[in-house]
Amino acid sequence: MPPGGTCIRSRTFRAAKANQKTPAFRAYSYSSLHLKNAGAYNSTKKVMDSLAMNTQEDVLLEQISYWKEQLAGAPTNLEMPTDRPRPSVQSLRGAAETFELPQDLLKPLETVCHQEQSTFFMILAAGFMAMLHRYTGQDDILVGTPVRARIQGESENSVNRFANTAVLRSKFSEHLTYRGLLQQVRERTQAANAHPDVPFDQLVAELTPERDPSHAPVVQVLFALHTAADASQASKCNSSDSQNAASLGYDLALILSETKNGFAGKIEYSTDIFQAKTIQRMCGHYTTILTSIALNPHQSISELPMLTERERVQILYDWNATQAEFPQTCVHQIFEQQVALRPDSIAVLFEERQMTYRELNQRANQVANFLRKRGVGPEVLVGVCLERCPEVLVALLGIWKAGAAYVPLDPAYPVDRLSFMVSDSGTKVLLTDSKHKQLFGSSAGEIICLDSGWSVIAQENNGNPAPTATPSNLAYVMYTSGSTGTPKGVMILQSGLVNYLTWAIKTYGVKEGGSIPVHTSTSFDLTVTGLYPPLLVGGRVDILPEDVGGQSLVKALKQGRNRSLVKITPAHLELLNQQIRPEESAGCTNVFVIGGENLVAESLALWRKSAPATRLINEYGPTETVVGCCTYEVAPGDPATGSVPIGRPVANTQLYILDRYRNPVPVGVVGELYIGGAGVAGGYMNRPELNQERFIPDPFSGQIDSRLYKTGDLARYRQDGILEYFGRVDNQVKVRGYRIELGEIEATLASEPSVKSCAVLVREDEPGNKQLVGYVVSREGKSPTAQDLQQFIKSKLPEYMAPSQFVFLPSIPLTTNGKVDRKALPAPTYGHVAGATDDKGFAAPHTETEKAIAEIWSKLMKLERIGIHDDFFDFGGHSLMAMKMVSQIEERFGVSLPLADFLEEPTIAGLAKKVQP
Secondary structure (H helix, E strand, C coil), rough: CCHHHCCEEEEEHHHHHHHCCCCHHHHHHHHHHCCHHHHHHHHHHHHHHHHHHHHHHHHHHHHHHCCCCCCCHHHHCCCCCCCCCCCCCCCCEEEEEEEEHHHHHHHHHHHHHHCCCCCHHHHHHHHHHHHHHHHCCEEEEEEEEEEECCCCCCCCCCCEEEEEEEEEEECCCCEEEEHHHHHHHHHHHHHHHHCCCHHHHHHHHHCCCCCCCCCCCCCEEEEEEEHHHHHHHHHHHCCCCCCCHHHCCCCCCEEEEECCEEEEEEEECCCCCCHHHHHHHHHHHHHHHHHHHHCCCCCCCCCCCCHHHHHHHHCCHHHCCCCCCCCCCCCHHHHHHHHHCCCCCEEEEEEEEEEEEEHHHHHHHHHHHHHHHHCCCCEEEEEEEECCHHHHHHHHHHHHHHCEEEEEECCCCCCCHHHHHHHHHCCCEEECCCHHHHHHHHHCCCCECCCHHHHHHCCCCCCCCCCCCCCCEEEEEEEEECCCCCCEEEEHHHHHHHHHHHHHHHCCCCCCEEEEECCCCCCCCHHHHHHCCHHHHCCCEECCCCCCCCHHHHHHHHCCCCEEEEECCCHHHHHHHHHHCHHHCCCCCCCEECCCCCHHHHHHHHHHCCCEEEEEEEEEHHHHCCCCCCEECCCCCCCCCCCCCCCCCCCEEEEEEEEECCCCCCCCCEEEEEECCCCCCECCCCCCHHHHHHEEEECCCCCCCCCCEEEEEEEEECCCCCCEEECCCCCCECCCCCCEEHHHHHHHHHHHCCCEEEEEEEEEEEEEEEEEEEEECCCCCCCCCCHHHHHHHHCCCCHHCCEEEEEEECCCCCCCCCEEHHHHCCCCCHHHHHHCCCCCCCCCCCCHHHHHHHHHHHHCCCCCCCCCCCCCHHHHHCCHHHHHHHHHHHHHCCCCCHHHHHHHHHHHHHHHHHCCC
8 A cells, every 4th residue: 555545546647637627628528428429439548548648747847857856976885784795696595583563553653643643654664764873873764665556557446456666765864853754744745755666676767777786776775554445446446565575576565554552563574684683673563663753753863862761781791791800910010010020020022132020120210319319200291102022011111110101102103193192191200322412402301311311210219119190190192193193192190001901911811920022112012912912921922033034023923832922903914924834833823813904804714723722712892992991712614714803892981883973783784883891991191182082971870070082983882792893984994003194194185285186095905905095186286296295294204104106186176065085085106106216217127137027026016017126015015015025026936035035126127136146
């Protein structure tokens, strides 16, 4: 039956009816009634039939015009959360789940019908649309509904009818109420009743001339209501709607039928993409929404409860029951306990140097006492700018023992960035060495060199200073990329850090005597997992020397055995996969903790097969919640392909997946991840507006001062409570483990005088090779080169934030709402590569060896022209790509080429000399 339960007349009858008042129709009608001559009558009838056909075509054209206008700009697909990836071609297999709407629900809904001058169809359809909006997050929802119309040319009394489909469209805004939505549905229903005669297939052909075989065109979801009267009429018409929606190509259909006890509900669905449990939950959500509407139809769509009470308790509380005891003290005080237990055990190893627990503690105490005499204490920030060496730990522990917090300053950062970090944090004291002292001007305050100035520091008392810091004081401030163009300092508390370290030690099995290699900068929060846990249980920190390409880590894993854990990024893992042979993999480490960006199962194949005893753990967590807040340990039976889940919350941590209205979403529905609990940072330094946006009150904990961190990450719950990661809601990206705000690069690039406008995005044109690409519109009269722009960015930002390629455009493509159309930005070509030499400095390969190496390089990097003196890393090359390069050169020439040789001189000319000296 049609929307609202109103009969729809045949197109022929409507066409004639609509034109009864026209002069031509009246004339021929009059003549047909008075002419006695049969021949004349028949002739006149033919003219009338012809006129009826013409007027019918006019009506049909008018209705087509209406539907095209009504559906202009509509989304082509309803992005329902699915249990399985949508197949490229539908199988049309389906199933159904049934439920009941009880009689006691219908009475208050009937009251709403009278109050709002609506039908049950409208009330129930609006509730369905509200649910779809909350499921998908889309603001433009299309739902098909079956209508009945007669085949063209049949009489009004004919019972041969066919099912047509009308489209109901609703648009949602932030403050839309259910009454507002109901008004839309009422208007669309009435309009659909007035324009029912366009066959749906014809409408589809008009709107979507090119079909996507993975889903139905125009609408993928249906809604139908059968009243008792409809059932009687359907019986008379010998008609049935029993065909399953999936067999017709739809994702799902909600069908309600009136019974003596209320309404019987049925959801037919495609088994290609949905599981039965998901549809069962959907039945409950629809009933919950209708119950809320019956109680209060005036409430906002955003306030409509959708979860059943059982689901709500499970999602908010059962899956967040992570309470665990942890020491109410500071990190350095736990370290001091280990010093007392094992003073002569080795605490730190660095190349040929080593420090015992006693020596490390005494040197840190001397730094602490030296700092205290300079007014350093709780909530005071001290900068630390050192390469990896034992003095790093001396400095960090010394700062904590003084009661203060540290700010890691990577010596590889540009001077301007270091200056900003020092100024923004208000650092008055800086610990560094003679090599890096020149990076800081007088604005850095007092600069203390731990090498040349150690003789003075060494005069201080080496006993443990009396504690002044508490768990509620700052532990460190770590700067991350900022979307506004400047980095932001994340303030981490001692209590949050101690909670994470206590949990990590237990979960990862860090024990006395075990070692953990540290191979990344202290400015990278990944380092925290390796730097501190060994020192809190009597283990050893193996500090690896600075290098290029991660060779120190590869060497350490090949030489060392049975390490407690190794913390790496997925990019590090790919590097190890290239350089660790299967027979070398077993025993490299007890645990790989992998974090920093999305982890795919394919990269774990070597370790799962050749080192089955090695635990593989995916650790997720932003800097704002102390390194890691969620983990998943890969099990033997897990899939060998696809993204690895991020798992469950760590101790004393709560994870919530919320929609845009901050309502918890059902299992399987994608929402934004919010993090609460002990690890939530104190906020961003000097960024009150951003703090208000990202650190919000926790409405679920029941504690007044509890807060949630709004991550910007998309995730969803599996049916077993495991979390899966689904990307970002903004332009933040991860490249080789580094967290990058594209907005910061764009703001920096836009400040270059020759740049009129710009955009930056991450491209992965080759799987596993993510590269930053800059798109630039030059100012009139200016012609910057890619190399000019790259060098400018490197002078302002860390090297890993500099685009490796640039594309120069006449204008930046925009969407209809004026935003950058990132999908329309073209792939780069060789001529825009930042490291490419210009025509004047270009030297083409000329020997056979150089040409062969250039061919390998060209295919690997997808470049057209390469000079023999062009630097591999200026083209966006990185350690993993270098390994592939070396491997292909070895295969081509039959020589062994150590990666270190390539890193020394990463040019075609240099490689050619090493391959054939």
